[in-house]
Amino acid sequence: MNQKNNRMTMTRIKNILVLLTALMVNSLWAQTPVMEIRSRTTVGEGQTFQITYEVNGKASNFKMPSLKNLTHVGGPSTGYSSYQSFVNGKVSRSESYTFTILVQAGSEGTANVGVASCTVDGKNVSSKPFTIKVEKAAQNNNNQQSQNGWPWGGSSRQPQQQQQTQQSAPTIDKNTLFARASINKNSMYQGEEAIIVYKIYTQIPLTQFQIDKLPRNKGFWSEDLSENMTQVKQYTETYNGRQYHVAEIRRGALYAQETGKLEIAPLKTDVIAIIQTQIQRQRTGTILDFFIDDPFFAPTRNQAITKSLTSNAISVNVKPLPEGPESFAGGVGNFKISAKSDTKEIRANEAFTYSVTISGRGNLSLLEEPKFDLPKGMEAYEPRVIDNINKGDNGLSGSRTFEWIVTPQTQGEYEMPAFDYTYFDPASGEYVTVQCNPIHIKVGKPLHNSVSKSDVKELNSDIHHISKSAGLHSQNETAGLAFWLTIGIAILASAAIILLTRRQQEIDGDEASMKLQRATKLAKKRLKNAERYLHEGDDELFYEEIYKALWGGISDKFNIQQSLLSSDTIRQHLADKNVDSALQESILKTLSDVDFARFAPGDSSSKKQHIYDEAMTTIMKISEIKIKNA
Numbered sequence: 001m002n003q004k005n006n007r008m009t010m011t012r013i014k015n016i017l018v019l020l021t022a023l024m025v026n027s028l029w030a031q032t033p034v035m036e037i038r039s040r041t042t043v044g045e046g047q048t049f050q051i052t053y054e055v056n057g058k059a060s061n062f063k064m065p066s067l068k069n070l071t072h073v074g075g076p077s078t079g080y081s082s083y084q085s086f087v088n089g090k091v092s093r094s095e096s097y098t099f100t101i102l103v104q105a106g107s108e109g110t111a112n113v114g115v116a117s118c119t120v121d122g123k124n125v126s127s128k129p130f131t132i133k134v135e136k137a138a139q140n141n142n143n144q145q146s147q148n149g150w151p152w153g154g155s156s157r158q159p160q161q162q163q164q165t166q167q168s169a170p171t172i173d174k175n176t177l178f179a180r181a182s183i184n185k186n187s188m189y190q191g192e193e194a195i196i197v198y199k200i201y202t203q204i205p206l207t208q209f210q211i212d213k214l215p216r217n218k219g220f221w222s223e224d225l226s227e228n229m230t231q232v233k234q235y236t237e238t239y240n241g242r243q244y245h246v247a248e249i250r251r252g253a254l255y256a257q258e259t260g261k262l263e264i265a266p267l268k269t270d271v272i273a274i275i276q277t278q279i280q281r282q283r284t285g286t287i288l289d290f291f292i293d294d295p296f297f298a299p300t301r302n303q304a305i306t307k308s309l310t311s312n313a314i315s316v317n318v319k320p321l322p323e324g325p326e327s328f329a330g331g332v333g334n335f336k337i338s339a340k341s342d343t344k345e346i347r348a349n350e351a352f353t354y355s356v357t358i359s360g361r362g363n364l365s366l367l368e369e370p371k372f373d374l375p376k377g378m379e380a381y382e383p384r385v386i387d388n389i390n391k392g393d394n395g396l397s398g399s400r401t402f403e404w405i406v407t408p409q410t411q412g413e414y415e416m417p418a419f420d421y422t423y424f425d426p427a428s429g430e431y432v433t434v435q436c437n438p439i440h441i442k443v444g445k446p447l448h449n450s451v452s453k454s455d456v457k458e459l460n461s462d463i464h465h466i467s468k469s470a471g472l473h474s475q476n477e478t479a480g481l482a483f484w485l486t487i488g489i490a491i492l493a494s495a496a497i498i499l500l501t502r503r504q505q506e507i508d509g510d511e512a513s514m515k516l517q518r519a520t521k522l523a524k525k526r527l528k529n530a531e532r533y534l535h536e537g538d539d540e541l542f543y544e545e546i547y548k549a550l551w552g553g554i555s556d557k558f559n560i561q562q563s564l565l566s567s568d569t570i571r572q573h574l575a576d577k578n579v580d581s582a583l584q585e586s587i588l589k590t591l592s593d594v595d596f597a598r599f600a601p602g603d604s605s606s607k608k609q610h611i612y613d614e615a616m617t618t619i620m621k622i623s624e625i626k627i628k629n630a
Contacts, residue, residue, distance in 0.1 A: 033057040033120040035127040039113070042133045043105045051113065052100045053127055057120035059097040065127070066114030069106040069134060076101045078536060105134045172273060172307055175242065177202045179269055179309035183254075187317045191332035191363050192426040193395045194254045195225075198267045198311055201237070201244040205274040207304065209249055215265035216540070218595075219258035219318075221366060225251040225391045253395045255332075255363045256318040258566075264314040273305050321424055324431050329370050331423030333362015337370070337436045339416065344439075348446035351407045354380070354416055356436060359399035362423070364389050369402045370436070372419035377412070380404040408443040415440050523553040523619050527612070534608055542608065546594055546615045553619050554587075567591065579625055590618040 038052040053062070062076055076099040099118065105111060111132040118125055177200075184195045200209060214224075226248075233248040249269060256262060321332075335358050342353040358367055369383055383402040390398045408414060418438040425432050530545035554560065558573045567588060574584045597611050 033059075033123065033125045035116065035118065035125050037127055037130065039130070040132065042135060043111075045105060045108055045134060045136055048102060048104045050100050050102055052098050053116050053118075054096055054098045055118055055120060055125060056096050057125075058095060059099075059118040059120050059125070061119040062099045063117045064101065065116040065129070066112075067103060068112040068114075069109060070111045070113065070132075071104045071106065072101065105132070108134055108136050110134065172204070172275070172305065175240075176204060177206075177271070177273060177307060177309070179249075179267065179311040180239075181264070181267060181311040181314055183264070183314050183316065186315070187319065188256060189319050189332060189424065189426045189429075190256050190259050190321050191330065191366065191424070192256065193333065193362055194256075194316070195393075195395060196252050196254055196264065196314070197248055198250040198269075200247045200249055200269070200271065200309065201239060202247075202271075202273070203242070203244055206247075207272045207274060209247075209269050209271040211249065211267065211269050214250075215267050217254065217262075217264050219256060219262045220264070221255040221257055221363075223253040223255075223365060223391060223396060225253055225393065225395070227391070251393060253391075255366060256316070259318045259320040262316055262318055264316065266313050267311045269309050269311075271307050271309060273307055275303055275305060322429075322431070324424065325420075325422050325433070327371065327420040327422040327433060328424070328431065329368045329421065331358065331362060331367050331421075332426060333360055333364075333423065334425060334427075335360035335362065335421075335423045335434070337421045337434055339436050339439055341416065341439045341441065343441075345442045345444065346408065347444045348408055348411045350446075351405050352441070353403055354406045354439070355401055355403045357399050357401040358421070361395065361397045364396045364398060364400050367400050370419065370421050372417055372436075374406070375414045375417070377410045378406055378408045378414065380406040408441070411443045411445050413440070413442055522556075523549045523623075526552070527616055527619065530612060530615075534612060539608070543594065543597060543611075546611060549619060550591060550594060550615055553622050557622055557625065577625070583621060583625075587618055587622065590614050 034056055036054045038054065040049050043049055062078075064072070064076065078097065078099055097118075099116070111134050112129065113132065114129050116127045179198065179200050181196060181198050183197075185192075188194050200206070235246055237244055237246045250267065254264070337356065337358050339354065339356045341355075346352050356370055358364075358370070364387070369385075374380060381404070383404045386401040386403060388398045389396055389400070406416075416439040419436050420433050421436055422431050422433045424430075526545045526549035530542050530549065533539075533542035533545060554570055558570075558577065560569060560573060570591070571584065571588060574587065594611060594615060597607065
């Protein structure tokens with residue numbers, strides 16, 4: 001009996017050493033960037049299939065492998081996954097990138113795939129070359145192994161082992177492990193900030209969870225508050241009378257852009273749970289079967305089970321904002337405003353920087369530029385936007401700064417005006433108006449001569465001085481000279497006024513023209529970005545750029561605040577500007593198509609290409625609209 005105990009003790013020590021060795025190897029692998037390959041090992045002639053390279057780090061600069069007896073069909077397309085694991089209270093976060101290429105097999109024989117590489121933290125990471133068998137008719141066993149997605153180099157006995165595991169895999173009760181979403185308010189104003197938290201509740205050990213794709217919430221602008229999270233928050237919580245270990249896997253800020261009853265989509269995540277299972281031993285027909293039948297003596301093992309979890313959906317009621325003053329620029333929260341200039345003295349035709357900073361808490365990412373009137377004789381174009389926004393557990397805080405390059409045209413004393421800035425305070429349910437400070441600017445003479453009203457005044461004074469000193473003529477001659485001088489002065493003054501008027505009209509016209517040109521260029525730039533995302537297969541960024549290009553172009557064309565944009569306001573503005581009814585319907589149909597496609601995942605490539613072409617055509621039509629007075 002003692003010998004048996006000693007053998008059992010030695011066996012346990014060996015198992016512990018093997019487990020520790022495996023954990024050490026796994027830890028070293030997790031710290032070192034590695035490129036793994038997922039590919040079929042056997043394919044048929046002419047068959048098209050994928051080869052995926054997965055890297056456990058932030059990878060970039062992927063370089064294609066050499067291909068022999070294979071034809072490159074498409075890709076590489078890039079994927080990203082964020083993994084967060086926690087064992088015995090220790091939490092770690094990692095990320096992996098995948099690069100997928102599409103290839104077509106050649107003739108019967110062997111296909112060779114060379115070395116692929118990429119860069120992780122400035123270091124080169126490479127894959128191993130491998131071969132693929134190309135058959136005239138792929139065998140069922142090989143096909144089954146490929147379809148199961150075993151990694152390169154996997155054992156041929158793996159499918160059988162997987163089948164045994166599936167047969168004996170226990171189930172996990174839905175009350176033992178689940179995902180849940182919660183929000184800090186179920187009723188809010190349009191544009192108001194709400195915090196949503198996704199949690200995993202568990203009563204069994206977990207080693208890892210993965211969020212492959214975040215939900216798209218139609219009608220909301222969202223900000224990820226956990227993108228820089230280095231540690232998962234863990235604690236215990238009692239829910240429905242049961243105590244759970246809880247892990248917060250994502251926290252976000254939502255800003256409703258529509259009103260009414262809106263649905264927040266569920267979040268889907270995969271977790272790996274560790275559970276104990278009993279090992280079934282073969283009966284011997286001896287007295288030892290007594291111990292086999294006794295659960296106390298039955299050996300157990302830890303088994304890892306992948307479980308897909310889906311959180312609950314959430315409904316919220318979004319109230320419309322009350323009608324606000326003209327100084328409202330879309331801010332919902334609590335803000336203050338200030339202005340500054342990089343200089344207080346400047347020459348005419350030189351430029352200075354005028355900046356306005358809005359700081360506080362709320363929908364900072366959606367703030368529009370404040371509206372104010374520049375002093376006459378100054379011109380400025382579209383501002384540069386500088387964000388200094390902090391993302392905390394309770395939402396967004398910080399500042400958004402708008403910088404204008406301003407050029408005074410004539411010398412004189414100017415004042416960048418004090419102006420009202422209005423935001424909506426959801427706590428009080430009222431609009432709050434604060435005033436931006438004025439800034440005095442002294443403009444001196446330009447370095448180069450130019451026609452201005454001040455030059456006309458100096459010219460009048462000089463001529464008048466000369467006329468008073470001409471006293472060598474008779475009274476009649478003096479009267480005649482005064483007459484002609486008066487006529488000359490009037491002509492010069494009229495000419496100067498005409499020149500100044502035309503110049504101001506040119507400035508006004510150029511400003512409007514430049515604004516529209518910049519708006520068109522911006523829309524085209526966004527379309528170019530959308531085309532890139534289309535080819536990369538990034539649906540979310542593709543539809544976001546299309547959405548911004550269309551709505552931003554309409555906002556600039558018809559001078560509508562983006563916070564007030566909706567299908568109804570656009571229809572009203574198009575009608576007010578006497579836009580052709582057929583064109584009105586075409587624009588609104590495109591907006592509707594994009595809005596629907598944006599929140600309908602799984603569109604085909606041809607559908608997305610159609611959306612892109614439709615958006616480009618509509619933006620060109622919008623830019624060509626000639627606005628007429630009603």
